[in-house]
Amino acid sequence: MRGDESRRAVLARAVDAATVDGLDGLTIGRLADASGHSKSGIATLFGSKEQLQLAVVAAAREVFIDRVVAPARARTPRGLVRVCALLGDWLAYSRDRVFRGGCFFAATSVEFDAKPGVVRDAIVAASSEWEDYLTVSIEYAMAAGELPLLDDARQLTFEMVSFLEAANTRSLLHASEEPYRRAEAALRARLVSLGGGDPELIATIGAAPAA
Amino acid sequence: MRGDESRRAVLARAVDAATVDGLDGLTIGRLADASGHSKSGIATLFGSKEQLQLAVVAAAREVFIDRVVAPARARTPRGLVRVCALLGDWLAYSRDRVFRGGCFFAATSVEFDAKPGVVRDAIVAASSEWEDYLTVSIEYAMAAGELPLLDDARQLTFEMVSFLEAANTRSLLHASEEPYRRAEAALRARLVSLGGGDPELIATIGAAPAA
């Protein structure tokens, strides 16, 4: 389909716009103007606004995997090193403003948390996929004896994503890098308290991301 | 002004609606239908949509003070007891669904984090007021020697509000109380790690809120 190329170009703009104006704030008319198509061209490309929103969530999921999961997975072995790489890459993905409004899922999961429907379901599925991956990564570290004082990987996942998302929102809200330093300090302190405090390793959380 | 009574009634609905549909998702027409006024009645009452949004933020701030800050302040002395009371009352304010979409400021600060303007400024001001109050409360506990291992109250504030807001969003997203238990466990563990682990006291974080 030749429409595939157009879809991709429109989706790239749409994901970015959704982090600023929300997924419900997307309009077919504005996307049309921004991408040089007619309004009905966009409508035909996606079928309906809801289908557009679902396509945007799927596109955002791919960017997230590309920027966070895949790099950490490619350059680190299982265990605490990978957990630290995932955290560092998440922070870089937020800090580097891959999207103008920061993390796509931080923005849209709050937007849709009280709006039942297939769009929320898709956001929940993608978010859960990420958190499940982080949990499994923590479990590998536990199995390797790298977090001797931890007994519940899901609890640590909750705490870690709490820090990541709070840093994302607050850095945007205050136009400041300080929240990222707060999150890094919180993550490091928590790892240390769980017995996983290899200083060289936890320093990588705040290091520059791999290219 | 007799308009004052109408304003209050409309604002109560508007604050609640904003936690579900967003502050930009509010429309004068829907508020009119929901409150039995005409559309221009609402428009006249608030002047413009932006002024309506500012009035909604101010109304939400009052509810928050009423539900979280004032009760904790009224029933506890300064120090770690009050910090725990603030945390417990915040969780109750979220868990009890004072607003359908959970905490008003959790919802709107993410919605507006990338939207500069007076509305964002008002949200930031109210949020900062709350965090400053929590920070000062932590500092009283530090001064009383109740958190002997803590040296930066703002860092602890960051960590605590991270847990609160993550629990709020996730309880909505998954229609589950589990995130609140996660947040309580995280808060307790952090207080213990800072030497503030009086078991009787930290148990109050998850206790039923005062009436």
Place this chain on the structure above:
DNA sequence: CCTACCGATCGGTAGG
């Protein structure tokens, strides 16, 4: 992919 159009709703105003 387009032009042209639909009914509905948007924020806001005139005039009372």
Place this chain on the structure above:
DNA sequence: CCTACCGATCGGTAGG
């Protein structure tokens, strides 16, 4: 506070 109205934009469709 109301009715009545403004131009603009919404999501979506007909027809090509």
